[in-house]
Amino acid sequence: MQLAKEVKYLIHKEVLLEWRSKYTINGVLLYVVSTIFTCYLSFVSLGDKLTWNALFWIIMLFASINGVSKSFLQETKGQQLYSYVLASPAAVLISKTVYNTLLMLVLTTIALGFYTLVFDSFTPPDLLLYYVAVIMGSISFSTVFTMVSAIASKAGNGGMLMAILSFPIIIPVLILLIKLAKNAVDGLPWENSYDEIGMLLVVNVLTVATSLLLFPYLWRD
Amino acid sequence: MNKTWWKILGSVLVIYTAIAGLLLGVPRLPILNETIRNLYFHVPMWFAMIVLFSISVFYSVKSLSTKSEIDDIKAVESVNTGIIFGLLGLVTGAFWAKYTWGQFWSFDPKQNFAAISVLLYFAYLILRNAIDEEQKRAKISAIYNIFAFPMMVVLLFVLPRLKDSLHPGNGGNPGFNSYDLDSRMRMVFYPACLGWILIGYWVYTIRFRLRSLENKQQHH
Numbered sequence: 001m002q003l004a005k006e007v008k009y010l011i012h013k014e015v016l017l018e019w020r021s022k023y024t025i026n027g028v029l030l031y032v033v034s035t036i037f038t039c040y041l042s043f044v045s046l047g048d049k050l051t052w053n054a055l056f057w058i059i060m061l062f063a064s065i066n067g068v069s070k071s072f073l074q075e076t077k078g079q080q081l082y083s084y085v086l087a088s089p090a091a092v093l094i095s096k097t098v099y100n101t102l103l104m105l106v107l108t109t110i111a112l113g114f115y116t117l118v119f120d121s122f123t124p125p126d127l128l129l130y131y132v133a134v135i136m137g138s139i140s141f142s143t144v145f146t147m148v149s150a151i152a153s154k155a156g157n158g159g160m161l162m163a164i165l166s167f168p169i170i171i172p173v174l175i176l177l178i179k180l181a182k183n184a185v186d187g188l189p190w191e192n193s194y195d196e197i198g199m200l201l202v203v204n205v206l207t208v209a210t211s212l213l214l215f216p217y218l219w220r221d
Numbered sequence: 222m223n224k225t226w227w228k229i230l231g232s233v234l235v236i237y238t239a240i241a242g243l244l245l246g247v248p249r250l251p252i253l254n255e256t257i258r259n260l261y262f263h264v265p266m267w268f269a270m271i272v273l274f275s276i277s278v279f280y281s282v283k284s285l286s287t288k289s290e291i292d293d294i295k296a297v298e299s300v301n302t303g304i305i306f307g308l309l310g311l312v313t314g315a316f317w318a319k320y321t322w323g324q325f326w327s328f329d330p331k332q333n334f335a336a337i338s339v340l341l342y343f344a345y346l347i348l349r350n351a352i353d354e355e356q357k358r359a360k361i362s363a364i365y366n367i368f369a370f371p372m373m374v375v376l377l378f379v380l381p382r383l384k385d386s387l388h389p390g391n392g393g394n395p396g397f398n399s400y401d402l403d404s405r406m407r408m409v410f411y412p413a414c415l416g417w418i419l420i421g422y423w424v425y426t427i428r429f430r431l432r433s434l435e436n437k438q439q440h441h
Contacts, residue, residue, distance in 0.1 A: 168341035169372050214364045
């Protein structure tokens with residue numbers, strides 16, 4: 001159980017580093033809150049509940065790109081070498097993904113709360129299903145963006161490359177998420193959403209499996 | 222002759238489908254009318270594209286373990302050729318849609334997903350341009366190519382089935398299968414697919430040879 005130990009240690013390291021500076025979480029939180037506020041000011045009255053849903057996922061998409069891309073892009077050469085010596089590549093990838101998922105869960109929960117507070121007239125009737133969609137979204141965004149940010153950081157061309165590489169990959173996931181969330185907004189029974197939830201799980205398993213296979217090649221310089 | 226028979230076969234098949242596709246009889250269906258002939262020219266583009274992208278993934282996997290420059294060139298040239306077939310598929314589809322749906326682009330799920338999967342490969346090419354060092358470029362772009370391939374499969378084969386689409390072969394629309402059962406169309410459609418796949422592969426081998434000659438010249 002060497003791997004589990006390494007993963008636990010690395011997650012602990014990530015959380016500790018974040019706790020000391022609180023840079024990413026506060027930064028992205030402020031980003032989300034100010035974006036929602038800007039949207040509120042510019043829309044004032046939102047047309048319908050579909051716009052409400054789409055707007056939420058667009059805000060989430062950009063917030064998570066900013067939040068998750070930090071994971072590899074921000075690290076210095078020295079920090080990468082440090083984890084390279086200490087742990088196996090699989091442990092590094094898993095720990096980053098798990099940490100990013102935790103980060104995104106905290107973030108999206110707060111964002112959803114604030115969003116429903118600001119645009120309260122469109123709060124979905126089935127808030128629990130909507131929250132399931134949000135959780136699935138956090139997981140999917142972090143699995144995809146963690147690997148893409150690793151690729152972008154190795155290519156050494158930060159921000160723009162991250163957006164170009166991740167958008168075509170995230171769009172299928174985003175389509176599924178918006179569909180699932182729309183089911184919740186429309187208040188459909190849960191049976192109608194099992195297809196989407198299942199597909200999202202399959203896509204995530206696929207993404208994590210390919211990432212685990214490919215990351216060792218990327219990690220070695 | 223050993224090496225050229227498939228090139229001759231490909232050319233003969235494509236010439237045959239171009240002539241037979243326009244002249245032979247087709248079933249008379251409402252709305253579709255004569256546009257049904259587009260099946261011979263539109264669908265084989267996607268087959269050729271999928272085959273070329275699969276070749277590219279194969280060589281990307283291979284180049285990760287061999288680290289050879291040749292495998293990397295093969296991967297990128299098959300993407301270059303595949304993108305051309307993807308664009309041709311979009312264009313032929315758009316022209317067909319103009320005459321049956323009324324618009325070139327009506328944001329049908331199949332159109333959108335096909336366009337997004339072409340974007341995926343443009344992103345691959347841009348990633349290649351962003352890295353200067355050759356070995357690093359080969360490695361990182363191979364990784365992205367392999368990572369993106371399952372997503373393209375989801376985009377082209379899984380998601381359209383979850384969505385309502387006007388595209389033939391989806392839901393209750395007059396489908397791909399119902400034309401396929403017509404034996405007159407089958408006589409042209411299958412040769413067209415094989416012919417265009419062979420032509421696509423031929424274009425790719427030419428591009429590969431050109432590129433490797435250029436590289437050789439640069440190294441001297």
